[in-house]
Amino acid sequence: MDTNLAIETNDLGRVYRLRGPKRKGDAKQLVALDGVNLEIRRGELFGLLGPNGAGKTTVIKILATLLLPSSGVGRVEGLDVTRDVQEIRRRISMVSGGETSGYGLLTVEENLWMFARFYGLDNVTARKRIDALLEVVGIADRKRTKISDLSTGLRQKMNFVRGFISDPNVVFLDEPTLGLDVTAARDVRGFVKQWMHDHPDRTVLLTTHYMAEADELCDRLAIIDRGKLLACDTPENLKHRLQREAIFNLKVGPLGPKPSRDAMIEAVPGVRQATIVEQNGHTELNLILAQEDVLSNVLAHLTRRGSSLISLEKREPTLEDVFVDLVGRRLDVDTSHHAEGEHAAG
Amino acid sequence: MSITRSFLDTPFVRRSNRLRTFITAAWLGWQIESNWADPFLFAIYSIVRPVTSVLILVVMYSVITNGALQEPIFAYIYLGNALYILVGQVITGVSWSVIDDREHYRTLRQLYTTPMDGYFYLMGRGVARLIIGLISVLITIGFGIIAFQLPISIGAINWPMLLASTILGVLSLAAIGMVVGSLTLMLARHFWSLGDAISGALYLFTGAIFPLDVLPAWLRPIGFAFPVTYWLELARRAILGPNAAKFPTLSGFSDLELTGILAAITLMLLVFSWFFYRWALHRAKENGIFDMETSY
Numbered sequence: 001m002d003t004n005l006a007i008e009t010n011d012l013g014r015v016y017r018l019r020g021p022k023r024k025g026d027a028k029q030l031v032a033l034d035g036v037n038l039e040i041r042r043g044e045l046f047g048l049l050g051p052n053g054a055g056k057t058t059v060i061k062i063l064a065t066l067l068l069p070s071s072g073v074g075r076v077e078g079l080d081v082t083r084d085v086q087e088i089r090r091r092i093s094m095v096s097g098g099e100t101s102g103y104g105l106l107t108v109e110e111n112l113w114m115f116a117r118f119y120g121l122d123n124v125t126a127r128k129r130i131d132a133l134l135e136v137v138g139i140a141d142r143k144r145t146k147i148s149d150l151s152t153g154l155r156q157k158m159n160f161v162r163g164f165i166s167d168p169n170v171v172f173l174d175e176p177t178l179g180l181d182v183t184a185a186r187d188v189r190g191f192v193k194q195w196m197h198d199h200p201d202r203t204v205l206l207t208t209h210y211m212a213e214a215d216e217l218c219d220r221l222a223i224i225d226r227g228k229l230l231a232c233d234t235p236e237n238l239k240h241r242l243q244r245e246a247i248f249n250l251k252v253g254p255l256g257p258k259p260s261r262d263a264m265i266e267a268v269p270g271v272r273q274a275t276i277v278e279q280n281g282h283t284e285l286n287l288i289l290a291q292e293d294v295l296s297n298v299l300a301h302l303t304r305r306g307s308s309l310i311s312l313e314k315r316e317p318t319l320e321d322v323f324v325d326l327v328g329r330r331l332d333v334d335t336s337h338h339a340e341g342e343h344a345a346g
Numbered sequence: 347m348s349i350t351r352s353f354l355d356t357p358f359v360r361r362s363n364r365l366r367t368f369i370t371a372a373w374l375g376w377q378i379e380s381n382w383a384d385p386f387l388f389a390i391y392s393i394v395r396p397v398t399s400v401l402i403l404v405v406m407y408s409v410i411t412n413g414a415l416q417e418p419i420f421a422y423i424y425l426g427n428a429l430y431i432l433v434g435q436v437i438t439g440v441s442w443s444v445i446d447d448r449e450h451y452r453t454l455r456q457l458y459t460t461p462m463d464g465y466f467y468l469m470g471r472g473v474a475r476l477i478i479g480l481i482s483v484l485i486t487i488g489f490g491i492i493a494f495q496l497p498i499s500i501g502a503i504n505w506p507m508l509l510a511s512t513i514l515g516v517l518s519l520a521a522i523g524m525v526v527g528s529l530t531l532m533l534a535r536h537f538w539s540l541g542d543a544i545s546g547a548l549y550l551f552t553g554a555i556f557p558l559d560v561l562p563a564w565l566r567p568i569g570f571a572f573p574v575t576y577w578l579e580l581a582r583r584a585i586l587g588p589n590a591a592k593f594p595t596l597s598g599f600s601d602l603e604l605t606g607i608l609a610a611i612t613l614m615l616l617v618f619s620w621f622f623y624r625w626a627l628h629r630a631k632e633n634g635i636f637d638m639e640t641s642y
Contacts, residue, residue, distance in 0.1 A: 016634050061637075064459050068631045089461040101452035103374065105381040117370045118460040120363065123355050162456065 006077055006170050006203035007040040007063060013071035014058050014227075032058040034227040035072065040220075043200050045192070047218035048207040049319060051329075055227040056207035057096075060172045063205070064094045076170055090119075092170045095163035097156070097178030104148030108139065108158050111147055112165055119166035126165070133161040136191060153184045160188060164195065173206040177213060189217060211319040223323055230326045235319060242317035242325060245272060246292040250285040251310040252302055254278075261328065268301050270294030275330045282310060288325055367462040371470025375443070379474040396431060396482035397489050403427055403555075404494065418589050421496050422582065426554040428486040429581055432479045433548060433574055436516055438541035439475025440468050440523025444530040448637065455637040465623050468527050472520055487585075497589055507601060508584035514608045515577030521615035528619070528626035531636065553578055558595040573615065576608040 002008070014033040018026075033055045040046045048056045061067040062074050065085045074081040076088045102111055109130060116126035134140040137157045147155060156179065163171060173192070177185035196204060208214050214221050215235045222232040231238060255276070264274040264285075273288040289295060292314075299309060324330060359365050380388055407420060414420065448454040458464065490496040526541050549555065551565065552574040558566050569575045575596075582590040583601060596604060630636035 014634075066455060066458060066631065066637060067634055068628075086461050089459055092459065094455070094459045096455070101456065103378065103451050103453065105377055106374075110377070114370055114374055115456070115460060117354055117366060118457070118462040120360075120366065120461065122360065159456075166460075 002039075003078065004041055005039055005075075006042045006044070007038060007046075007205060008075040008078075009036050009038045009059070009063075009072065011072035012036040012038075012059070012062065012069050012074055014055075014062065014067070015070045032227050033062075033069070036224070036227070036229050038222065038229070038232070040203060040205060042203055043196075044219045045196050045204045045206065045217055047214040047221035048205065048224055049209065049211065049214045049221050049323070050207075050224035051209055053226075054209075054224045056209075056224060057174055058227075059224075060094065060174050060205065060207060064092060064172050065089060091168060092172065093163045093166055093168040094172040094174065095160055095176055097173075097175035097180075102147040102155060102158065104146065107144050107146055108134070108150070109143045111158065112162055115162050116165050121166065129165050129167070130161070133164055136194075137161055137187065153180055156180060157184065157188075160191070168202070170203045170205070173204060175207055175209070177208070177210065185213075189213065192217060211323070215319050221319075223319075223326060225323075225327050231322070238319060238322045239317045242288065242321055245317070245325075246289045246295070247315055247317055247321055248285075248287045248289065248295060248298075249313040249315060250287065250298075250302075251312075252283050252285060253308040253310065254281065255283045255302070255307050256305045264298075264301075268294065268297045270297065273324050273328060275324055277330075283307070286321070286324065286330075288321060363461065364463045364466040368466040368470040370462075371467045372473035375439070375471040375474035376477070378446075379478060392478060392481055393485055396428075396486045400424070400427060400486050400489065415494050418593075420494070421498075421586055421589060422557070422593055423555050424490050424494070424496060425487070425582055425585060426578055428483050428490065429578055430549060430554040430574075431482045431486065432476070432516065433519055433552075433554075434542065434545040435475040435479030435482075436472055436519035437523040437526060437545050439479075440472035440520055441526035441530055441541040443468050443471035444527045458636070464627060465524065465620060468524060468623075469520055472523055476516060476520075498585055502587055504584040504587070507605070508581055510605060511577050511580035511584065511608060514605070514612045515573065515581070518573035518577070518608070518612040518615050521612065521619040524619035525615075525622055528623045531623075531630045532626040532633075533635075548572060548574055551575075553595060557593045559593075571611075573608055573611040576604050576611070580604050580608065 012033055013031075013035055016030040016032055018028055018030055036055070036059060038046075038059075048059060050056050058067065062069050063076055063081055065081055065088055068082060077091055079088050079091075081088060103114075106114070112130045112134075113126055116129065121129070130143075131140065134143055137160060139154055139157050139161075142150065142154060142158075147158070150158065160176065163173070176192070177188050180188060192204060192206075196202065206214075206217060218235060220232065220234050221238070223230045223238070231241075255278075261274045261276055264276070264287075265271050270290045271287060271294060272290055275286045277284045287295075287298060289298070302309065320330065354360070354366060354369055359369065403423070404415075407423060408415070411417065411420075444454070447457060457467065487496070487498065491498050522544065523541065526544060529540065551558075551561070551569040552572055553569060554574075558569045558575065561569070579590075579596045580601065599607070627636070
């Protein structure tokens with residue numbers, strides 16, 4: 001066992017039994033995780049990037065001791081997630097995005113104080129940390145406001161403070177900026193970066209389906225889809241995989257009946273991946289081409305389909321392109337209800 | 347909060363995770379139970395609710411017996427009904443917290459990633475309802491003494507026996523509440539009314555409103571299996587003195603024997619609830635339904 005690892009999973013799997021399949025032949029189980037192997041070092045800000053339903057939250061719930069794995073092993077700071085539950089909980093915290101929960105009758109201070117006591121903090125330490133953290137996230141003036149009187153964004157900020165009040169060694173941030181406005185999301189990202197800078201021995205596992213967030217925050221990240229880990233590296237190295245390819249965004253006129261990714265790849269040799277989005281009377285194509293000169297064949301194909309070019313942009317690869325290259329669909333496609341046979345994620 | 351803060355910082359409490367969990371949860375429970383209205387409205391509610399519910403019973407009794415309020419059976423029924431307030435309050439107080447945290451406040455996930463002890467947390471959450479229940483019991487009995495001249499003399503009450511039996515009774519009810527709460531953890535939906543259903547069912551079988559002798563012989567063992575039966579009998583003996591002996595269901599047992607039976611059943615229930623809770627929590631995490639919000 002490597003003592004430098006904060007989080008480690010070996011062949012981690014999770015299967016949910018589905019209750020009451022409606023028709024004969026419906027899947028009876030859902031594979032949320034399928035043999036996930038992760039090694040996250042102390043001091044890393046590690047990201048899990050994947051669409052909704054990829055299995056990101058399932059990983060976090062297992063590591064945070066809220067869910068048992070169906071197979072494999074999960075360790076946090078060398079402790080087994082199925083056996084060393086209490087010891088792990090002393091060292092971790094978890095904040096979920098879109099988390100507007102809380103005891104509405106309590107004030108912000110009371111709510112945070114209560115959680116501090118559950119973590120075993122004494123009164124003086126608890127109050128100091130509450131004051132300091134509320135100041136950092138900019139809601140110190142709301143300390144004595146009842147939670148029921150807070151806006152959604154402020155509740156989320158309060159829950160963010162709750163996640164850091166115990167000064168945890170490992171923090172699980174599950175879509176931490178989900179539902180926040182631009183300014184609040186930027187504040188949250190800024191806080192995470194500053195916290196990691198101030199506490200270089202602490203570890204953050206962050207899940208997100210915002211590629212820009214993953215790109216900005218993470219030292220390394222893993223791309224996960226339908227319960228399987230597809231790639232794991234630094235954002236730069238992941239993007240470097242597409243350095244030799246040419247990536248184009250095309251806006252074109254209507255493509256005719258049922259334009260599809262597969263038809264595009266089949267019709268034009270050299271198109272490695274394509275995503276097609278139809279909106280407002282035109283079609284947006286994101287293409288990953290094996291070489292730049294394939295573009296002329298693409299344009300000829302579009303002309304044959306009766307479409308016309310509105311605009312064209314060549315750009316550098318992003319994490320979204322990496323995801324499309326690996327999976328063949330965009331990151332914002334929800335796969336949680338589109339299980340192929342028995343395979344989907346939770 | 348300041349009293350709770352000071353108490354939680356005493357060395358003994360700080361060393362014990364379970365005690366700290368219990369006290370903090372009790373504080374939370376009290377905030378939830380007492381803060382939903384302003385203090386005046388809360389006080390009115392605490393008085394009016396038990397008094398009106400007992401008045402319904404008194405009216406029914408009066409109609410059936412032509413107003414025989416001086417008969418010993420009236421004091422028996424009145425007292426049983428008053429004490430029974432605690433049954434529902436404690437069982438649902440403990441078990442309801444699971445649904446409250448999971449469905450209403452949606453804090454179950456947050457709570458169970460802290461190192462607090464879940465068993466003692468749920469027990470602590472039940473304390474507030476216990477206190478409210480005790481206040482209701484005292485108000486109801488006081489109202490009975492003033493309005494219906496119940497034959498109760500404060501000086502004649504066997505306080506040690508009342509205290510001992512009530513502590514044991516409350517512990518046994520909390521253990522039943524833990525079992526119901528554990529079931530709720532494991533089964534996710536439709537169990538919001540289970541606590542009420544159990545306390546309602548026990549109403550018939552534990553001698554709360556009529557002696558067990560009234561039941562058919564084959565139904566009486568249900569009553570004998572539940573600790574509430576022995577607690578109500580002991581509490582009546584402690585409060586009513588010789589008047590309680592007019593009803594012979596458990597008259598063959600001495601006070602000490604009844605206390606022994608109540609203590610033994612309570613201990614068994616506590617041990618059972620402890621293991622059952624751990625098993626239920628494991629099953630809930632295994633089945634992935636532990637923090638599932640069902641929107642019921």
